Amino acid sequence: MSNEYVKRKVALKDIQPCLICNKPSTTVLFNGDNNNGGGADWFYVCDIHLQDNIQFVVPVYSxxxxxxxxxxxxxxxxxxxxxxxxxxxxxxxxxxxxxxxxxxxxxxxxxxxxxxxxxxxxxxxxxxxxxxxxxxxxxxxxxxxxxxxxxxxxxxNNKTYQLSDTFYQSRLERKKQQEKLAARRKQLQESYTNTDPDELLSKFAFPSVPKTS
Structure with a gap:
């Protein structure tokens, strides 16, 4: 995943907390680099945090x-x-x-x-x-x-930013964890799907309906 995020705006119905201050925000920094197949990365942030904040992001001008x-x-x-x-x-x-x-x-x-x-x-x-x-x-x-x-x-009008090294590494680590969880869920799902129904019946004894006299 490259260190290049694009600023986007979402509708008010999609508002979520800012990554920095937890205040509601409609601004999203989006990274669509999916070269490794791990999916896109994005997070919500207030516009004010994008201004003169080199410890968080720096603008990438044309x-x-x-x-x-x-x-x-x-x-x-x-x-x-x-x-x-x-x-x-x-x-x-x-x-x-x-x-x-x-x-x-x-x-x-x-x-x-x-x-x-x-x-x-x-x-x-x-x-x-x-x-x-x-x-x-x-x-x-x-x-x-x-x-x-x-x-x-x-x-x-600039919309492109680079994260500071600290924040960028944290996003990379978060993405790796998400990829591991996704792979684990996929493995569990495949294991369940490939299980023979007869094998399940032989392993589990289901309670029978009591007989009445």
């Missing part, structure tokens, strides 16, 4: 979520650097540009600055991008907010 998080970090770095430039920290930025060299001493200062920007972008493999500095801070902030909203939505 690739889309991971990409959005990376994009958010990149936007944060751009916003930080752009804000620093707009606040007057131009010296280090200009020095870096002109360290690449200028093409001609007869050109104006503006042309020299543009050439230095192009050289820097060529080194990074991004020629033609971000040639205007500082970038539009409001546009970056708007994109950051939109990305954050998408991340929040993906978090809210």
């Amino acid at each position: 690739k889309e979520y991971e990409n959005e998080v990376i994009h958010l970090r990149q936007l944060k770095q751009k916003i930080t650097s752009t804000a620093a430039i707009k606040n007057g920290n131009w010296d280090g930025w200009v020095t870096k540009l002109f360290a690449k060299g200028t093409k001609s001493s007869t050109k104006t200062d503006n042309i020299e600055a543009d050439s230095a920007i192009d050289a820097d972008n060529e080194d990074k493999g991004t020629k033609g991008q971000d040639t205007k500095a500082p970038a539009d801070l409001s546009a970056l902030q708007r994109e950051y907010d939109e990305t954050l909203d998408r991340i929040t939505k993906l978090q809210k």
